[in-house]
Amino acid sequence: MEKMQILCYEIIAHGPPGPGLYCNATWDGAMCWDYTPAGSPAIKPCAEYIPSFKPSEFAIRECLPDGTWKPNFEETNSSTVGWTNYTRCLSTNHKPQLPIDKHNHLPRIQLMSEIGYGISLASLIVAVTIMIASKRLHCKSNVLHINLFCAFILRASVSFLKSLIFVDDIGLEKDIIRNPGGTVVFKNDGLHWECKLIVSIFMYAVATSIMWILMEGLYLHMLVYKTLFTERHGTRLYVLFGWFSSLTYVIPWILVRMFKENELCWNRQKADGYFWIIKAPMHLSILVNFLFFINIVRVLCVKSKISRHVRNDTQHLRKTAKFVLVLIPLFGVVYIAFNAYPIGAFNMEADFIYLYCEMFYNSFQGFVLALLFCFLNEEVQNEIKKWCFKRKLNTFNTRSILLSSWRKPSTRLSRDMTRDTHITEGTHHIYGKCTDTCKLNKKCCEHAQCLHKDRATANGRTLALQSENVNSLKDGEV
Template sequence: MEHKVQDEAGEVHISKEEQNIAVIQEWDKCRRFPKERLAGVYCNQTFDDIACWPDTPAGTVQYIACPTYIQGFYTDGNATRICLPDGKWFVNPVTNSTWSNYSQCLKPTNPQEEIPQLFMVHIVYIRVMSTTGYAISFCSLLLAVFIMVKFKRLHCPRNTVHLHMFVSFILRAILTFLKDLLLVQGLGFAFDLEQTGDKLVFKQEGLHWECKLLITLFHYVLSANYMWILVEGLYLHTLVYVSVFSERSTVRWYYLLGWGTPFLSIVPWVIVRITLENILCWNTNPTVGYFWILKGPIWLSIMVNFFFFINILRALFYKLHKPKLRKPCPSAARHNRYRRLAKATLILIPLFGVHYIVFMGVSENVNPTTEVVILYIEMFFNSFQGFLVAVLFCFLNREVQLELKKTWYRLWSRPDPLFLQQTQYLVDHRNRSHASDNHHSSEGSTDNASCLCKWSLDDKGKLTRTFVKTGSAKQESRRKGWKITVETRM
């Protein structure tokens, strides 16, 4: 049914009675319209009380022309509706129902207004990237925690701080997985929702304490993760600028800062949500001011950590460029200093969460394309930061590598190849000179001059040295397969 527009802008003018008749006719037409049988997963044909939406392939956006029978609509725009990858129509978390975007029908069409749909198309890929990053971080952090706990030689205040930061990243990944798996379309648990036609509606009755508890735990773990990043920055800053301090006594205060400080923001936020904004599962933030109870301390920790980052870089730069008693500095040495400074900077960036400071200055009212790019970058760093931290502060740690090597050679009962080269040389000068003095004696033997020093690891992982003769060393090397080169001296 077409209706005549009354102005040049394309605005529809129609009486209420005519509009109701036209809507009923469209509904009847949609009901009688033969449904298409699409291959694969798709969203079913539906009527949203305004227009009929045909079957739509999963993971796509359906476009229809703005209806010509709704008072005040403009006919030169398009209405859109998003079909999610699971074959369900997109649900607006604010209204708790499937949602059609008629924003272009309410005012003259602006080409830039078609871009916001880009966000809904890319959100699928962003979720895949985020899930992959958190999974990789979770596995690598579990291994890092096992290594830190397993080897007693790694138990020190510095590694203890690393360990707690690893645990905070692990908990963040776990709560993220639970939130994505248990919340149906981001609204609530399955028993918190009810199906009304093709709409998924949040039940108003009940406390819904389960999903609210999950969201509260997620915000606590997120805040604790930021606080432990701050603790890492504070600890390193203290090592650089404070000459004398007790590490073991200070670690206790770090525990309180990392795990206790988040309660100062979580408890007031929970009270505010219960008393003033107890809606849904607390996973939406209609009142921005209430959300700043959680967001404010996190942003403050980011800014303080950025100050630590700049201050430590300044100290490293000064140390690397400190004059060396009037000695000229060759170009190779200068290049090496710059390389060390760049390496330290790259290591400190994920440790201090410097990338967070970049997004703090970005306005929320940006164009959709910029918002999608920012979301890709932010979610990449958020999900893979745990993996980067585990690699830099555990797997590339020389102490960790040494303990792993010692364990490896102990399990296989073989000496460390790094020490096998010690067997290339004859015993120390005292034994050689003693053998030389007794060379012509009737009871003497030239075998004493060919005594070797063999290095190995005992059952406790300690490096031991034993003295063997050349002949016995050769026989033992043949029996165990060692490649030993014996130096012969006349």
């Protein structure tokens, strides 16, 4: 079905066969319908690639005189897609399934993807800001986490840009032609290098994000088996390999598309042959990372068995289980299940469930990584608590300084006023002598002079008394 859909997009890109009013060529989710003259029906044999269809019967669509397909009366905006009568194609053992259901699911999947990428982008930016701002978090593992977050930020940003400026996932506004019936046709003339550049950057972002998951797994694997290598060489080799290794197969894919399959904006391909230039290294990196995950889990299980022989420690088993659960998104183990699913082998409902699960995981994967390796990390939480405590302390100090600077002038004025009152009320200078009511003590000059005079007179009196005592003693001896 995917190959027929790709061929249908090529028919859409070629445009109408000649002048006149036509209903647009469209893919209704099951079959491709070519440009049809206005006011005439379109009849095609039922598709052989759908198991529930009878190839001997025919499907019918009706092109209205205004150049639009006859809509489904249950839908309000289906004039550009139209409604196909598949009643005769379905056997008696299968209930009729309208292909219009696909056009209901795809906008929901797109909306879910945009919401997921938006949440992931915001959380990853906050996580990178926290880890860069704190110097204590600049360890080797966190350096790799920062690069992993940056790779997923690039992926989410380019995905947002692509969904925002691309029209119907075909090309930019300058690359298409809008027909009166509301259809969109790709222009065949021109280089269209802008949309091709955006698609190439998107392919690089997806490949780099998967490659950085491999770098995280390789770092943990080397940390378990070759600790000295990690301590000596650091993270420079991981950073270089994570950002530049994906170019070794993205650039050949660009060259092949330029010279072999230079059609549309490179977001569609006739066959999967050329796309395996990018797909094969990505699948290989996911497989290698899965082997790293199994090996690390094996080492953890061996250590947990040894610890159980030494002591019955259930807390250690819980920590091991938590560590394994954390490693699942870090190693991209879920990609194994997505790559193993055969698209088109089952019914359409199973394919839709697969699309919902895959797009949900791809869009929210950045948020899960930021949550597990930044927001729930104890070191990061401690740094955030310290930063909040310092900020509260700084605000408290600034408030106390402001309050003290506002209160100091009043206290100084009160002290000056009390000093003046003490001088006027508490000091009495009579005939140059200081009375006992003076409260200024040494600050009053006259009080100090009085004290000096009183001490001199007191010393003279004591000397006179001593001399008298000496004289009386002499007279007694005599």
